[in-house]
Amino acid sequence: xxxxxxxxxxxxxxxxxxxxxxxxxxxxxxxxxxxxxxxxxxxxxxxxxxxxxxxxxxxxxxxxxxxxxxxxxxxxxxxxxxxxxxxxxxxxxxxxxxxxxxxxxxxxxxxxxxxxxxxxxxxxxxxxxxxxxxxxxxxxxxxxxxxxxxxxxxxxxxxxxxxxxx
Amino acid sequence: xxxxxxxxxxxxxxxxxxxxxxxxxxxxxxxxxxxxxxxxxxxxxxxxxxxxxxxxxxxxxxxxxxxxxxxxxxxxxxxxxxxxxxxxxxxxxxxxxxxxxxxxxxxxxxxxxxxxxxxxxxxxxxxxxxxxxxxxxxxxxxxxxxxxxxxxxxxxxxxxxxxxxxxxxxxxxxxxxxxx
Numbered sequence: 567x568x569x570x571x572x573x574x575x576x577x578x579x580x581x582x583x584x585x586x587x588x589x590x591x592x593x594x595x596x597x598x599x600x601x602x603x604x605x606x607x608x609x610x611x612x613x614x615x616x617x618x619x620x621x622x623x624x625x626x627x628x629x630x631x632x633x634x635x636x637x638x639x640x641x642x643x644x645x646x647x648x649x650x651x652x653x654x655x656x657x658x659x660x661x662x663x664x665x666x667x668x669x670x671x672x673x674x675x676x677x678x679x680x681x682x683x684x685x686x687x688x689x690x691x692x693x694x695x696x697x698x699x700x701x702x703x704x705x706x707x708x709x710x711x712x713x714x715x716x717x718x719x720x721x722x723x724x725x726x727x728x729x730x731x732x
Numbered sequence: 733x734x735x736x737x738x739x740x741x742x743x744x745x746x747x748x749x750x751x752x753x754x755x756x757x758x759x760x761x762x763x764x765x766x767x768x769x770x771x772x773x774x775x776x777x778x779x780x781x782x783x784x785x786x787x788x789x790x791x792x793x794x795x796x797x798x799x800x801x802x803x804x805x806x807x808x809x810x811x812x813x814x815x816x817x818x819x820x821x822x823x824x825x826x827x828x829x830x831x832x833x834x835x836x837x838x839x840x841x842x843x844x845x846x847x848x849x850x851x852x853x854x855x856x857x858x859x860x861x862x863x864x865x866x867x868x869x870x871x872x873x874x875x876x877x878x879x880x881x882x883x884x885x886x887x888x889x890x891x892x893x894x895x896x897x898x899x900x901x902x903x904x905x906x907x908x909x910x911x912x
Contacts, residue, residue, distance in 0.1 A: 702853060703818045710852045722846060722856045 568649035570595040580610055596654040601666045604657050608672055611644060619646040625679035627687035631713050637661035638689060668693040686711035756894050764889035765795035770806035774813030777840035777872040781812050784875040794882055803829040808885055814842040815855045827862045832897050835885050838864045839878055841871040863905055
């Protein structure tokens with residue numbers, strides 16, 4: 567059985583202060599790293615002969631508009647089937663330089679996940695073979711999950727405030 | 733055994749050995765009792781349609797015996813469920829592939845107005861892209877309501893002038909949707 571402690575110590579030994587902010591919410595090992603180190607960190611977890619964290623569960627984004635210099639966070643979830651062990655890695659990036667290296671070299675499944683994250687947040691994955699929208703219509707000219715855009719469809723006409731007592 | 737009901741003859745003149753009526757009436761009658769629906773089902777309204785189509789409610793009692801999964805042979809496009817904006821060109825293409833006369837029924841709140849999905853990704857009613865003849869409210873509507881909607885389409889088919897689809901008004905309507 568692989569423990570959070572064991573993996574955290576292994577990561578600290580290998581990457582030193584490039585991995586930080588360790589937490590265990592609900593027992594899920596969570597840590598942060600930088601965009602320079604994210605691919606080596608995932609490669610280390612994947613190729614480690616004991617950990618065998620070989621599955622990329624998900625890639626998604628978060629926006630913290632008030633967090634100057636770290637407006638966007640890319641979150642990676644990974645899973646080791648052998649040990650049934652999960653890990654979550656976060657990378658904060660600034661809005662002014664919204665780039666992060668692609669993980670498609672490590673995991674083919676990252677292809678669509680990164681396209682989705684680009685589609686909704688506009689995060690640019692450098693080196694991605696085909697970084698275009700995947701779920702939304704191609705003509706869409708903004709990134710809908712960013713907080714500055716309203717969720718509602720602006721063209722809807724039947725939601726007049728008076729009809730709802732507002 | 734129950735007495736078999738036959739639809740009443742349209743208005744016309746009859747005498748010994750002949751019956752005369754107008755094409756509008758006779759063809760409208762024939763069309764209305766053999767509407768072939770094309771179910772375009774994307775969500776829970778589609779499940780209600782499956783019940784409507786099944787033996788218990790049985791839409792074939794109304795002449796819609798054959799759900800057509802090819803738009804070429806269909807008379808009635810039944811759009812049931814949420815239509816995402818990415819799906820909109822598909823719905824429009826299906827409509828364009830249907831031959832005249834064609835009717836469209838928007839079943840349920842989502843197809844009619846977007847329903848609860850007031851969001852950037854959902855089409856706010858299919859009448860944004862194609863003309864709609866009958867709206868069936870409900871979220872989802874019960875099979876009885878869908879059948880009622882079908883009967884409304886039958887009423888349209890019976891009472892429509894054969895040349896209505898050549899009228900300027902109809903052409904204008906299609907032109908407003910950039911069709912033809």
